[in-house]
Amino acid sequence: MIENYLIHILILIGIYIILAVSLNIALGYTGLLNLGHIAFFGIGAYTSAILTREGIPFILALIISCIIAGCFGFLLVWITKRLKGDYLALATLGFSFLIYSLMLNLSSITNGPLGISGISRPNIFGYFLKSNFEFLLFVIFIAIISCMIMYAIIKSPFGRLLHATRDDELGLRVLGKNTIKIKYKAMIISSLFAGLAGSLFAHYNGYIDPTSFMLNSIIFIFTIVIVGGIASFKGSIIATFILFIIPELLRFFAIPSHVLGPTRQIIYALILIGILLFKPKGLFGRIDLE
Amino acid sequence: MILKIECLTKRFGGIHAVKDCSLEIEREKITAIIGPNGSGKTTLFNLISKLLKSNDGHIHFNGKNITKLKDYEISKSGISRTFQDVRLFRNLTIKDHLEISLSNSDESIFKSLFKDKPNNAERIDRILKLVHLKKPLNTLVTDLSYGQRKLLDLAMAIAKPHSLLLLDEPVAGVNPVLREEIKEIIKNLNKNKGTILLIEHDMNFVMDLADYIFVMDAGKIIAHGEPAEIQSNKKVLEAYLGD
Ligand SMILES: Nc1ncnc2c1ncn2[C@@H]1O[C@H](COP(=O)(O)OP(=O)(O)OP(=O)(O)O)[C@@H](O)[C@H]1O
Ligand SMILES: [Mg+2]
Numbered sequence: 001m002i003e004n005y006l007i008h009i010l011i012l013i014g015i016y017i018i019l020a021v022s023l024n025i026a027l028g029y030t031g032l033l034n035l036g037h038i039a040f041f042g043i044g045a046y047t048s049a050i051l052t053r054e055g056i057p058f059i060l061a062l063i064i065s066c067i068i069a070g071c072f073g074f075l076l077v078w079i080t081k082r083l084k085g086d087y088l089a090l091a092t093l094g095f096s097f098l099i100y101s102l103m104l105n106l107s108s109i110t111n112g113p114l115g116i117s118g119i120s121r122p123n124i125f126g127y128f129l130k131s132n133f134e135f136l137l138f139v140i141f142i143a144i145i146s147c148m149i150m151y152a153i154i155k156s157p158f159g160r161l162l163h164a165t166r167d168d169e170l171g172l173r174v175l176g177k178n179t180i181k182i183k184y185k186a187m188i189i190s191s192l193f194a195g196l197a198g199s200l201f202a203h204y205n206g207y208i209d210p211t212s213f214m215l216n217s218i219i220f221i222f223t224i225v226i227v228g229g230i231a232s233f234k235g236s237i238i239a240t241f242i243l244f245i246i247p248e249l250l251r252f253f254a255i256p257s258h259v260l261g262p263t264r265q266i267i268y269a270l271i272l273i274g275i276l277l278f279k280p281k282g283l284f285g286r287i288d289l290e
Numbered sequence: 291m292i293l294k295i296e297c298l299t300k301r302f303g304g305i306h307a308v309k310d311c312s313l314e315i316e317r318e319k320i321t322a323i324i325g326p327n328g329s330g331k332t333t334l335f336n337l338i339s340k341l342l343k344s345n346d347g348h349i350h351f352n353g354k355n356i357t358k359l360k361d362y363e364i365s366k367s368g369i370s371r372t373f374q375d376v377r378l379f380r381n382l383t384i385k386d387h388l389e390i391s392l393s394n395s396d397e398s399i400f401k402s403l404f405k406d407k408p409n410n411a412e413r414i415d416r417i418l419k420l421v422h423l424k425k426p427l428n429t430l431v432t433d434l435s436y437g438q439r440k441l442l443d444l445a446m447a448i449a450k451p452h453s454l455l456l457l458d459e460p461v462a463g464v465n466p467v468l469r470e471e472i473k474e475i476i477k478n479l480n481k482n483k484g485t486i487l488l489i490e491h492d493m494n495f496v497m498d499l500a501d502y503i504f505v506m507d508a509g510k511i512i513a514h515g516e517p518a519e520i521q522s523n524k525k526v527l528e529a530y531l532g533d
């Protein structure tokens with residue numbers, strides 16, 4: 001059914017908008033080359049799946065997922081606070097691998113490579129979101145609230161400090177600002193919302209395994225942010241739509257299903273390279289990086 | 291006395307960039323540090339603002355030992371500075387720069403979202419007038435000329451709450467007209483009870499501006515005194531002519 005299919009895509013778009021915008025807070029606004037964002041997404045997904053499996057109500061599990069992901073965000077800055085640029089990218093990539101291998105190897109709680117299945121649909125104060133349509137409404141609601149909060153933050157005086165941290169950290173310290181503290185705050189916000197997106201993802205899919213939170217996914221969300229534009233709020237949202245819809249158009253060509261996955265990866269890679277070559281600021285970005 | 295430096299030393303590998311420097315800066319005075327290229331003037335500023343860690347020595351500011359403070363803590367304690375090579379935030383506007391400078395806090399997110407923002411429009415306007423920067427507030431700094439950037443950098447240092455202003459070559463590379471303007475700005479700041487320590491390697495510029503002068507050469511303070519004394523000091527002339 002075409003509507004069901006549309007609803008499915010829209011739910012994923014809603015979840016990925018939260019994920020992409022939150023990555024943009026760290027990567028675009030604060031200038032932290034963070035390749036660990038997908039790990040926060042995974043941490044949120046696993047936390048929520050495990051907690052609801054143990055009988056914790058969905059809403060509480062969702063909140064705890066955000067908090068746990070936020071704690072890991074804090075931890076990541078604590079470990080990497082002296083690093084910049086390429087070194088930070090490598091260290092955060094290492095963090096992604098670390099979390100991935102924990103998901104894979106802490107079998108007693110994560111069920112290892114088999115993943116966790118049978119994750120319950122959200123139950124909101126006694127109301128089950130059984131249909132995908134209801135789930136979509138819930139995702140839209142959460143995505144709008146999340147975007148409003150993140151938008152308010154980046155437009156506030158604190159948001160101005162994020163831009164300044166990215167543009168010239170030392171210059172900002174000389175103006176009396178503790179830039180390490182600013183980075184902690186930025187990363188905690190960023191990871192908290194990634195955890196939220198992860199929780200939604202787990203409860204929508206009903207099944208998660210470590211492969212959803214690996215390199216492919218890192219490249220995908222980076223592509224969204226870069227296509228939309230570094231530090232462009234609108235850009236991240238629109239690019240999420242574009243990057244979900246373009247590969248779906250492939251379905252109209254009679255491409256055999258077993259090459260669909262690789263074709264999609266190739267398309268993302270081509271889009272990423274094309275943007276980097278011809279429009280390095282992204283579709284809506286105005287930020288000028290050194 | 292607002293700033294007291296004792297036996298400050300900084301080595302870069304084998305080079306003694308600053309060697310056993312001691313000096314005292316008086317309140318509400320304009321003090322200048324002069325010296326040939328590479329004599330260690332900027333390094334001394336970087337040590338005061340803790341962008342560099344000294345190998346030896348102490349710095350007291352307003353009666354407090356600030357030697358062990360971090361760079362941003364020193365700034366918060368009341369030392370403003372400019373840079374020889376102007377540092378600005380390339381994606382921010384003039385207004386953003388001054389808003390950031392005017393506030394002496396890290397901006398808690400919560401307050402940032404829910405408390406009324408302070409209305410700084412008037413203060414920003416006053417500071418821009420003071421430095422004669424006539425540009426729309428929403429101008430990106432990448433659209434400013436070299437001289438205008440220099441003025442904005444100065445405006446930021448003035449806007450940041452401070453009791454001591456460090457200026458590293460405030461007129462380097464600017465045209466003669468602007469040079470005189472900046473001289474007047476500095477004089478005005480001082481008239482309003484500002485304490486200023488400035489670096490300049492052109493001796494003539496500081497002669498009618500500074501109340502007191504320190505001369506550096508090869509990392510050491512080789513002379514200090516009032517402008518007239520410095521002008522006739524043999525060691526100073528040698529340092530400059532030998533350059
Ligand atoms: N970060 C650094 N690493 C190594 N050497 C340095 C560093 N900074 C300065 N130096 C050296 O220390 C010495 C003093 O440099 P400094 O920049 O303090 O001089 P200056 O008096 O400000 O000169 P100018 O008038 O050209 O600005 C020079 O020999 C310089 O090469
Ligand atoms: Mg210098």
